[in-house]
Amino acid sequence: MSQRHTDIRGRNTLQRCWRRVDFKVGIAILASLALIAILGPRVVPYPEEGEGIVTDAARLRGPQPPSMKYLFGTDVVGRDMLSRVFIGSRYSLLQTTIVVFGSLLLGIVLGVLAGYLRGIYEAAINYAIELFILLPPVMIAAALSVVIGPSIYTVVASLIMTWWAWYARIAYIMSRQIREFDFVKVSEALGSRRIYVAFRHILPNVAPTVIMQSIVDSSSILLEVAAINFLIGSVSTSLDAPEWGMMIGYGFRYVTTYWWMSLFPGFFLVIAALGFILIGDSVSEESSPNLRKRWTRWF
Amino acid sequence: MTKYYIKRTLFGASLILGLLVIIYLLVYIAPGNPAYVWAGRPRGPKAVEAIKQAEKELGLDQPLYVQIALLTARFLTGDWGVSIAFKQPVLAVVARSFKATIELLTLSYILAIPLGLMLGIFTALRRGSSIDMVLKITSSIFISIPRFWFALILVLVFYLAGLQPLGRIDPRFSIEIKEVTGFYTVDSALTFRLDILLDVLVRLTPPALVIAVYPLFSIARYVRYSLSERFYEDYVMEAISLGISRQAILARYALRGTIPAVVQLAGMNFVYSFVEAAVVEIIFMREGVGRILLEGLLRSDYPLIVAVFFVVSLTLVIVNTATDVIQKKLDPRVKI
Numbered sequence: 001m002s003q004r005h006t007d008i009r010g011r012n013t014l015q016r017c018w019r020r021v022d023f024k025v026g027i028a029i030l031a032s033l034a035l036i037a038i039l040g041p042r043v044v045p046y047p048e049e050g051e052g053i054v055t056d057a058a059r060l061r062g063p064q065p066p067s068m069k070y071l072f073g074t075d076v077v078g079r080d081m082l083s084r085v086f087i088g089s090r091y092s093l094l095q096t097t098i099v100v101f102g103s104l105l106l107g108i109v110l111g112v113l114a115g116y117l118r119g120i121y122e123a124a125i126n127y128a129i130e131l132f133i134l135l136p137p138v139m140i141a142a143a144l145s146v147v148i149g150p151s152i153y154t155v156v157a158s159l160i161m162t163w164w165a166w167y168a169r170i171a172y173i174m175s176r177q178i179r180e181f182d183f184v185k186v187s188e189a190l191g192s193r194r195i196y197v198a199f200r201h202i203l204p205n206v207a208p209t210v211i212m213q214s215i216v217d218s219s220s221i222l223l224e225v226a227a228i229n230f231l232i233g234s235v236s237t238s239l240d241a242p243e244w245g246m247m248i249g250y251g252f253r254y255v256t257t258y259w260w261m262s263l264f265p266g267f268f269l270v271i272a273a274l275g276f277i278l279i280g281d282s283v284s285e286e287s288s289p290n291l292r293k294r295w296t297r298w299f
Numbered sequence: 300m301t302k303y304y305i306k307r308t309l310f311g312a313s314l315i316l317g318l319l320v321i322i323y324l325l326v327y328i329a330p331g332n333p334a335y336v337w338a339g340r341p342r343g344p345k346a347v348e349a350i351k352q353a354e355k356e357l358g359l360d361q362p363l364y365v366q367i368a369l370l371t372a373r374f375l376t377g378d379w380g381v382s383i384a385f386k387q388p389v390l391a392v393v394a395r396s397f398k399a400t401i402e403l404l405t406l407s408y409i410l411a412i413p414l415g416l417m418l419g420i421f422t423a424l425r426r427g428s429s430i431d432m433v434l435k436i437t438s439s440i441f442i443s444i445p446r447f448w449f450a451l452i453l454v455l456v457f458y459l460a461g462l463q464p465l466g467r468i469d470p471r472f473s474i475e476i477k478e479v480t481g482f483y484t485v486d487s488a489l490t491f492r493l494d495i496l497l498d499v500l501v502r503l504t505p506p507a508l509v510i511a512v513y514p515l516f517s518i519a520r521y522v523r524y525s526l527s528e529r530f531y532e533d534y535v536m537e538a539i540s541l542g543i544s545r546q547a548i549l550a551r552y553a554l555r556g557t558i559p560a561v562v563q564l565a566g567m568n569f570v571y572s573f574v575e576a577a578v579v580e581i582i583f584m585r586e587g588v589g590r591i592l593l594e595g596l597l598r599s600d601y602p603l604i605v606a607v608f609f610v611v612s613l614t615l616v617i618v619n620t621a622t623d624v625i626q627k628k629l630d631p632r633v634k635i
């Protein structure tokens with residue numbers, strides 16, 4: 001497996017994915033959600049309410065079931081749920097994206113360093129990987145919330161703290177294989193610095209696989225973000241940040257009377273997760289050469 | 300073989316030490332005054348006293364190495380301080396709730412692993428057919444439904460149907476039940492109280508099913524994927540050409556390479572399931588780790604949260620070590 005070969009494989013996978021219906025559906029779902037997130041405050045009927053401000057109009061309105069005027073109903077203090085859910089897509093998608101990119105960056109760099117540099121770095125980083133991969137993010141989030149107060153940063157930090165280890169492990173295993181290839185040995189023989197070899201030769205060959213894995217994982221990350229936010233939402237006394245998980249958690253205490261408060265954010269969460277899963281599935285299937293074969297069914 | 304087990308166990312033990320370091324950091328990086336946070340941000344006339352007490356508990360007046368030694372000794376002996384929310388020793392509160400969560404997770408995994416295996420084998424044998432497509436779409440949908448939302452809908456449906464399988468046990472039985480092990484299913488079975496056992500199981504099954512969804516479908520997907528790949532391996536082809544029956548090939552050759560990874564996958568999913576269990580328990584109003592987190596967050600009960608953090612991570616270290624050992628037993632090629 002030469003460097004060019006892997007690159008081409010990564011590109012081909014995406015090209016093949018584009019021919020699949022489920023991939024296109026996934027992209028369409030995520031693209032429309034992203035559009036909602038970007039346009040959010042400009043298209044929703046009550047932008048201030050969506051951001052969490054309890055306006056006088058909202059207070060007068062009170063909780064109302066879904067109707068033509070308030071498509072998703074209004075929450076317990078009268079804020080329009082449609083605005084809140086739409087603006088909430090910004091928070092949910094942004095958190096997922098930050099977690100994916102943050103843990104990818106940290107994971108790939110540390111994994112490559114561990115796999116290539118060997119010695120004490122390998123031992124230390126490996127130990128950290130094995131330790132952090134076991135920590136349940138919800139516990140870290142809870143501890144950090146008590147110490148520095150619950151916020152979106154707490155959730156993102158606690159998830160990055162656990163997810164990086166997973167990508168580092170994959171990157172580590174891959175770079176241990178790649179460091180034995182000729183092009184690495186030649187570069188070493190030519191006297192390149194070790195750090196240069198690690199980032200110039202190892203990292204580009206490791207990255208595609210790890211990034212593919214992160215695409216597959218993104219739905220789990222989205223749901224984990226939502227689960228932790230649910231916990232924070234169900235203890236918070238006033239809910240302002242329009243995050244889907246938090247909205248479900250906050251609406252949970254009113255579920256028997258104002259069911260629409262939890263139902264609609266949850267519905268959007270399902271749609272978003274489905275989008276991520278459809279993309280992840282097609283990527284994982286197309287990147288495995290054996291699954292693509294349309295051979296005679298031997299078995 | 301034995302060398303591997305010893306090495307793996309020692310590594311697990313070293314992870315526990317790493318865990319203590321993380322806990323130490325979590326306790327002492329608290330901005331401002333760690334003792335103030337540890338005491339639950341007290342106010343009022345007794346506040347000064349409470350902070351003094353917390354300082355003594357944490358050993359903040361001691362030098363750094365004494366602090367670390369103190370914390371390690373305290374955590375390893377089970378002296379985890381007093382819970383602010385429950386006004387009981389943290390150990391007692393955590394032990395009780397933790398058993399409830401473990402009971403729930405155990406049932407989920409008892410359901411998830413065999414069902415996932417069966418579903419995976421079934422779809423792998425029929426890959427590309429319409430039933431495979433249907434099951435694939437179903438599993439995609441089930442995996443993408445956030446479990447807590449699913450639980451919420453279930454509770455709502457139960458509520459509308461007039462059923463309320465909420466809580467861990469009927470309040471009537473909660474006094475009657477004799478606590479032997481702390482696991483209600485085991486206790487009621489041991490004392491031959493079938494009515495209690497039935498009640499406990501009825502309340503246990505719906506949340507267990509909700510938690511089982513993720514490991515079930517992820518195992519099924521993995522098995523389908525891994526088996527379909529294996530069917531094209533040379534050794535399977537050769538077995539076919541030798542005229543060995545399909546069932547024998549499946550059970551003896553193809554599946555064999557899949558099982559160790561399934562064990563590993565189940566172990567990895569266990570971490571994820573803990574997050575879900577915490578949240579699902581809150582929705583089904585069961586006692587457990589989720590409720591501890593809830594109360595802890597509400598009252599800034601730091602000793603409690605740190606203790607739960609320790610216990611849950613410890614469990615995961617043990618589960619992980621166990622899965623590695625089982626994997627080695629099933630697949631002798633595995634190395635550290």
